């Protein structure tokens with residue numbers, strides 16, 4: 317057996333450069349590159365290996381330098397989601413804080429079921445010089461390091477204590493990255509000395525390897541069970557989740573909907589799986605959905621969930637589905653999700669599952685009266701959306717007008733990116749998706765800071781698209797530094813900074829829970845009240861973005877905003893548009909609820925009142941425990 321002598325890091329880089337994914341006969345580089353921030357934990361290991369690969373041409377693994385390790389994981393996630401999980405970046409971080417900075421990104425990736433490969437540097441395996449800089453030094457176990465914190469947030473975790481362990485670790489990592497049911501963050505902890513250690517590797521470790529991403533077909537008996545329930549439905553509703561996108565099943569979804577007449581509601585990750593103007597699209601379902609979808613959900617007798625994890629926002633914290641006889645059919649590649657709400661489990665790829673359902677449901681169609689009902693409701697709802705888009709709110713514009721101006725000018729070949737604050741809710745309710753990949757809101761982990769960093773990865777995955785990062789002042793202040801990365805890589809983003817001096821979202825939530833917006837605005841501390849409700853702070857985020865290398869346009873009105881968008885589109889460089897909005901401007905109601913607890917005992921009258929409202933909603937929560945038997949399937 318011929319061998320090649322390389323360090324662990326050199327072998328790792330060579331291995332990663334030769335991994336491919338394949339689905340539907342098309343191959344992609346599985347690991348298109350490596351993000352990294354170097355410190356003493358990886359500068360002699362992974363960094364040396366990437367340099368050597370670049371210089372000698374021994375492996376093709378482009379390197380990208382981020383400004384914060386959390387940001388680089390967000391960029392990797394944005395990229396992978398945009399590529400429907402067929403590709404995943406590697407991210408190399410130094411030992412200690414460099415690696416733990418990736419923890420939030422790992423949790424985000426795993427929660428969203430998006431593949432990303434994290435190469436977390438670790439303390440010396442040999443321990444001769446322990447404790448090293450940034451070593452946790454746990455008195456109860458010297459083999460524990462901060463990287464063990466990655467275990468619960470990773471779908472696969474391994475630590476390469478010895479070079480001989482690398483092949484198994486990497487094969488395990490690739491298997492999980494490319495398994496649609498298992499995927500998420502994959503973490504390989506690499507002790508700093510082991511990265512630089514040499515070993516004689518079997519040549520075949522570096523052969524081209526193709527990982528076939530499967531499209532599991534539904535089991536015939538499960539399909540029969542699903543079809544029996546669906547055929548019995550008089551008021552069915554489809555809930556389309558992110559899995560529809562990842563499986564590239566939007567066309568199959570449209571065909572099933574048209575063949576059966578079933579209306580389609582979507583989740584945050586599923587938005588765009590039916591375009592907004594399709595006659596069977598009824599908008600988002602749940603806490604921030606459309607009242608049309610929520611009215612249908614309330615009375616639905618069968619819910620067909622496709623590629624959804626049924627988060628609390630989707631189910632209105634389990635108050636959205638009120639029909640006492642409601643049953644669920646769950647088409648999902650992951651058994652965890654297919655089993656939810658005691659549904660019929662149709663464990664399969666969304667596309668193959670939909671195709672099987674189209675065939676098996678032949679002849680089934682909902683009554684015309686059902687269709688008429690939601691069409692007329694949807695028409696009325698559209699007028700509400702139009703009004704929200706054109707409120708002419710004074711003196712400061714409303715956020716809904718910013719969304720409207722953007723939606724009306726963005727074009728199909730664009731992406732709008734968001735993650736946290738009041739925007740995800742407003743967008744889910746009001747955004748009219750004109751292209752399946754136009755809407756990218758990270759709302760499984762809803763992580764402030766994903767907006768700009770994630771957008772960077774999205775633009776790298778789709779350079780021909782205009783990518784708009786919408787970012788609130790709170791999220792901007794958490795993580796704006798990847799502007800510098802985008803500028804240095806020549807990646808053009810359009811960043812819309814929405815300044816409302818604090819947390820519009822949590823402020824409104826706080827008020828609804830009787831907590832009077834406490835601690836949710838960015839203001840001076842007032843010496844009389846002792847609270848943060850003094851004057852406006854002298855903060856200038858436009859200037860801040862400019863200082864990081866962005867071209868900046870400041871606007872005050874929606875008309876100015878529209879022309880700034882034109883200017884930003886015409887620009888070749890990263891451009892930020894700064895607009896101040898009124899955080900108290902009105903937003904239409906979704907006619908749904910979200911479960912956030914209210915104090916059970918309180919002296920404040922506002923809290924006591926909120927608790928009463930809370931208890932009435934709690935009474936509407938459903939457990940969905942009824943098993944589906946042959947009897948209930950009818």
Ligand SMILES: Cc1ncc(C[n+]2csc(CCOP(=O)(O)OP(=O)(O)O)c2C)c(N)n1
Pocket residue numbers: 736737738739762763764765787788789790791792794816818819820821822
């Ligand atoms: C990292 C992180 N920390 C805290 C939260 C909780 N949180 C959700 S929205 C929000 C405020 C967002 O403020 P901003 O970006 O200004 O948006 P706005 O609410 O004003 O629209 C906070 C603190 C979060 N989602 N993510």
Ligand SMILES: [Mg+2]
Pocket residue numbers: 737788789790814815816817818819820
């Ligand atoms: Mg804000």
